[in-house]
Amino acid sequence: MLMPMPRKDTTKGPAGARRAYHHGDLPRTMLAEAVRTIDRQGIAALTLRGVGAKLGVSRNALYRHFANKDALLLAVAAEGFRLLRVDLQGAWEQKGGGALGLDAMGAAYIRFAVQHSSHYRVMFGRALGEAGEAASPDPSASGDAFGTLVVAIDTLQRTGVLQGGDSLQLARYAWAVVHGVSMLAIDGLLRTPADVEEFTRFAVARVRTGIGA
Amino acid sequence: MLMPMPRKDTTKGPAGARRAYHHGDLPRTMLAEAVRTIDRQGIAALTLRGVGAKLGVSRNALYRHFANKDALLLAVAAEGFRLLRVDLQGAWEQKGGGALGLDAMGAAYIRFAVQHSSHYRVMFGRALGEAGEAASPDPSASGDAFGTLVVAIDTLQRTGVLQGGDSLQLARYAWAVVHGVSMLAIDGLLRTPADVEEFTRFAVARVRTGIGA
């Protein structure tokens, strides 16, 4: 039962592309299953044994691809930051930058948090080792996403769309707002999706006013 | 070893004040110990056995005062919301309300999050049952703290200090900002206390601009 994932395409593709030993890219599958579990039952319900079982694989299989449970969560967070960066960048570019681009980034951020709430919770929920320093994904992956925002704001300042001043401070402010809004949305203080959308528009507009666009 | 806490003051105070059966208000002591542990080792390191040991009391003693571990964390969160409400109210009143009062509330919020980061993480970290509905302390205790903010903003609108509009939206916005700033501060993206203070001033000022004071 549970069909050991008949994905045995032993693609002997070009050099070094090692894949499909026994199972067929377990790491990615496990990561996806972890996210799925968190989505449906919460972080607390995530168990290595459970992930293995769902994939028709024995418990310890995971240890060949992740150092431990924290590493798995860390991978979820990293994936989240990567996806977030892509979304932000996409929103910015689709609007061709400018003030509209900044607004779009804000909306995209919040939309990401709502749609990928599992990723988002892991990214910021400190479910990982909360010793806090070495384990934190912020400097590396988060930096990518945050960096996207900094660059955007910096661009707006140089093109005169935004007032001058410390671009890092402004970026931090924008980040704090969208993050705060995301938390409110995820934690259910904004009931309906319509509420979320309306408040998103409200907040994004206030940021523009506050930031001086 | 571990001295069973020689706090046997059998205060037979006035009516009904039941206390000091065996230990001397274990519930409060346990709550404090839980916070202390989280402060020093993180939420993940909080264990019922550990709390019991530190208090010179066997593991299950806790179960006479809390339904389970989640209940203990819930109590921490509830205490946090209570303390936060007091701080916010105090800041508002000390400045005699007005725009200055609102600024003071913002600063007080962030200061609370930084100084009581353990409480704060539990309050918003979803370390509790993340099924999310029944367990959430938001409607009750958080409502108290959030309500303080709503009342303040409503007052400012009626006295003409603040522009009109949906006071609930404005309050949500302010909340989102200070929450976002708090997260940045707690997660170490603002290195020094001076950084935190500076960014707090910056953010509070932007909120005022954005909100239209």
Place this chain on the structure above:
DNA sequence: GTCCTATGTGGTCGATGTCAACATGTTTCT
């Protein structure tokens, strides 16, 4: 074919949350 490495499995251990049964201290009722 043989060796090496990558990958998956089962055994086991310690830690943990929780339930049940019991022991002891405190209050209340008569």
Place this chain on the structure above:
DNA sequence: AGAAACATGTTGACATCGACCACATAGGAC
């Protein structure tokens, strides 16, 4: 005062979980 009722703390036991270990198997290198 004595008994009954209750509050509080303890020990025993169990299931679950993360993690380590030794072992089995698959795939490629030579």
